[in-house]
Amino acid sequence: MTENPAPRTKHAALTRPDTGEFARHELAFLGAPCGDIQRLAAHLTAALASTHRVGYVDADHASGDAEAAHTLSPLLQAGAAVEVTDKIHFRRRDEQRALTRFSQPDLLAGADLVLVNGNHFRAQHQIVLIDPRKSLAHKLDKLTNVQALVLAEGVTELPDYLRVHLPTSAMLPQFALADTSGLAAWVGQWLQSRQAPLRGLVLAGGLSQRMQTDKGRLRYGPSGREQREVAAALLAEVCQDVFVSCRAEQAAELPAGLQPLPDTFLGLGPVGGILSAFQRDPNAAWLVLACDLPFLTAATLRDLVAGRQASRLATAFRSPDNEFPEPLITIFEPRAYPELLRFLSLGYSCPRKMLINIDVELLPTPTAGELRNVNTPTERELAQGELSS
Numbered sequence: 001m002t003e004n005p006a007p008r009t010k011h012a013a014l015t016r017p018d019t020g021e022f023a024r025h026e027l028a029f030l031g032a033p034c035g036d037i038q039r040l041a042a043h044l045t046a047a048l049a050s051t052h053r054v055g056y057v058d059a060d061h062a063s064g065d066a067e068a069a070h071t072l073s074p075l076l077q078a079g080a081a082v083e084v085t086d087k088i089h090f091r092r093r094d095e096q097r098a099l100t101r102f103s104q105p106d107l108l109a110g111a112d113l114v115l116v117n118g119n120h121f122r123a124q125h126q127i128v129l130i131d132p133r134k135s136l137a138h139k140l141d142k143l144t145n146v147q148a149l150v151l152a153e154g155v156t157e158l159p160d161y162l163r164v165h166l167p168t169s170a171m172l173p174q175f176a177l178a179d180t181s182g183l184a185a186w187v188g189q190w191l192q193s194r195q196a197p198l199r200g201l202v203l204a205g206g207l208s209q210r211m212q213t214d215k216g217r218l219r220y221g222p223s224g225r226e227q228r229e230v231a232a233a234l235l236a237e238v239c240q241d242v243f244v245s246c247r248a249e250q251a252a253e254l255p256a257g258l259q260p261l262p263d264t265f266l267g268l269g270p271v272g273g274i275l276s277a278f279q280r281d282p283n284a285a286w287l288v289l290a291c292d293l294p295f296l297t298a299a300t301l302r303d304l305v306a307g308r309q310a311s312r313l314a315t316a317f318r319s320p321d322n323e324f325p326e327p328l329i330t331i332f333e334p335r336a337y338p339e340l341l342r343f344l345s346l347g348y349s350c351p352r353k354m355l356i357n358i359d360v361e362l363l364p365t366p367t368a369g370e371l372r373n374v375n376t377p378t379e380r381e382l383a384q385g386e387l388s389s
Contacts, residue, residue, distance in 0.1 A: 025194060028116040030118030032133070057117065248262045289301075317330075
C-alpha cells in the first residue's frame, strides 16, 4: 500500500503584512469636492506633522488625457522610465509606471499615515464627508470600512441612501468640517489604537567566535540562570510574548519555558534573526535584545518602551561609544521590515547601518554602563567579578 503524497503547494505559506492600498495606516476622504478634501488634508497634516510622518495621495486635475503628453518633461518624452530631480528643499520623482497595488506602498514608504483623496483612489479605511454638492450614491462600493463622518456647514443629517448603506452610522464619530482640531485629535487616537503589538526577541543564535563559547549559555551573578533566560525574562516584563532567535540545531536544547524562533534567513548574523522574526509576524513590532548585555536592568528596558515612537521605523538608545543608535537593544516597527530587506538587497547586513540611515527615534544613552557588551573571555571574567560582588 502506497502512501498518498502530500498535496502540492504552489506558494510559500507566508504571513502577509496588514497593509491597505498605500500604507498600513490610511484614511480616504470622499463625499465633498476635491478642493475641500485637499484643504482638510492640509489642515490635518499641519496638526499631525510634529508627531507623525503624513503622506497624501491625490490626482492632478490639470492634466487630462489630451494634455498628458505635453506635461511630460523632455526626458520622459524621450523615453526615460523615471526622472529624479533634487529641488534643493525637496525631491521629486516623475515616472510613467502605472500605479498598482504592488507599486503604491513603495511610493509612501516614509509615511506612517497616508491621507487619500477617496474621490479618485480607494483606501482600506474611509472618512465620509457629507456635502450636498457631492453625492456618494454611485460610490457606495468604496465605503468598505468607514471610521468617521464629517458634516459640511449646514448639514445635520445623513442622506437616506447612506443610512441604509451604513446601518451603524449613529455609532460613528461625527465632526463638523470646520472642527479640524477635533478631527486631528481623533485621528491621533485612531493611530494610537492601531499601534502594533510588541513582541520580544532574544538574539542568541550567534557563533560567539570571540568568546569561544556560547554567550547565551553563560551565567553571571547569583541567579544562576543562563543569559538567554535572563534576557527573555527582562523582555517578558514589557512584551506580550518572547521568542529566542537561534540556529536550528540550538532549538531543542533551549532551557524549559523558552520559545525558539529558528533562523530562516541564514548566515546573516543578527539581521537574519530579526528578519526571521518579521517573517513569522510582519504585523508586530519586535523589541530585539542581544544576549550579551549582563548589566542591563528592567528599568532601562522599560525606559526604551516608554520612549517608543511607533510613527518612526525604530526606537533605539544612543550608543555609549558614539552618536549612532545601539542596534541590538532596539524596537523595530513593522515598517522596518521592508527597509531591512531593502538594505539586504543592496548588500548590507548590518542593523546599525540601516538605523543610521532611516527615521529612528533616538533616546539618550542609559547610565551606569548598562549597554556594555561582554564578548571576550577577558571581558567575561571582569563582568563575573563585578556582578558577583
